[in-house]
Amino acid sequence: MTSATQADRWRKGFALVLAFTLFMLALALLASLFTAKEPGVFLHGQASRIIDGDTFILETGQRSLRIRLSAIDAPEKNQPYGVVATRFLEDLLTGKAVQVRDEGADKYRRTLGRVFVGNRDVNAALVEQGAAWVYRQYNHDLELLTLEAQAKAQQRGLWALPDPIAPWDWRKTRKSQKIEVRSEADRSAGCQPDKRTCKDMINCEEARFYLKHCNRLRLDGDKDGIPCETLCR
Numbered sequence: 048m049t050s051a052t053q054a055d056r057w058r059k060g061f062a063l064v065l066a067f068t069l070f071m072l073a074l075a076l077l078a079s080l081f082t083a084k085e086p087g088v089f090l091h092g093q094a095s096r097i098i099d100g101d102t103f104i105l106e107t108g109q110r111s112l113r114i115r116l117s118a119i120d121a122p123e124k125n126q127p128y129g130v131v132a133t134r135f136l137e138d139l140l141t142g143k144a145v146q147v148r149d150e151g152a153d154k155y156r157r158t159l160g161r162v163f164v165g166n167r168d169v170n171a172a173l174v175e176q177g178a179a180w181v182y183r184q185y186n187h188d189l190e191l192l193t194l195e196a197q198a199k200a201q202q203r204g205l206w207a208l209p210d211p212i213a214p215w216d217w218r219k220t221r222k223s224q225k226i227e228v229r230s231e232a233d234r235s236a237g238c239q240p241d242k243r244t245c246k247d248m249i250n251c252e253e254a255r256f257y258l259k260h261c262n263r264l265r266l267d268g269d270k271d272g273i274p275c276e277t278l279c280r
Contacts, residue, residue, distance in 0.1 A: 088148075089147065089148055090149055090158070091146055091147075092106045092107035093143070097136055099121060099129065099132070099133050100132030100135065100136050101116045101121040101179060103136065105145060114147055114157065115155075115160070116159075116162055116170050116173070117161055117170065117185065118188055119186075119191070120179060120181075121178060121179040121214065122214055123221075125221075126214065127211070128204065128205040131178070132178040135173065135176065136173065139164060143165075146163040146164075147161070148162075171190065171194055174191050174195050175198060176198065177199075177203035177205050180195065180213050180214065242257060242261075244265065245275035248266070248274075250278060251278040
């Protein structure tokens with residue numbers, strides 16, 4: 048066999064391997080396009096339940112999705128103007144065809160989205176009417192900042208309150224208060240802060256005390272009412 052023939056066979060073999068590799072890569076790409084949830088696509092349906100001023104349940108006909116309006120943050124239900132903001136979103140969405148531009152998911156697995164009813168941008172409407180803040184940490188829309196500034200200047204909605212508190216600051220304050228209250232309750236009940244797991248318990252009696260009086264729920268992992276079963280057999 049001549050060296051020319053060997054080289055020709057080698058080239059043909061290489062070409063076949065290359066073609067097969069490219070074919071498999073193309074198949075993989077097509078599969079990812081059909082199976083991946085691509086941000087930017089539109090979801091269609093109706094709102095079945097309003098959770099609060101920036102979150103609702105969308106029924107698409109095939110599934111239920113928890114939608115979190117992107118780039119804005121409405122007052123929490125338990126803070127001033129929270130109930131009003133929730134009702135405002137309810138009035139915008141209830142009984143209407145809703146479109147959501149999918150912008151991915153947040154850490155709570157909610158679908159983030161820009162929401163529309165007809166040609167109306169619901170996210171922008173909430174900010175414009177003073178029913179929500181621009182969530183600056185996640186916002187890339189300068190128009191929303193302009194709408195917020197106008198609402199604030201004209202004291203619309205929550206901006207008419209004497210001292211409006213941004214929801215992210217409200218959540219942080221409430222969380223700190225809960226920790227302080229729990230710490231005070233622990234001290235009053237005689238609970239030691241460093242006793243939190245079964246390894247910290249001396250005996251079953253102590254484990255039962257900490258479960259009942261100190262809110263150490265992790266001591267009862269299987270939720271059968273018996274803490275630290277290695278101690279309380």
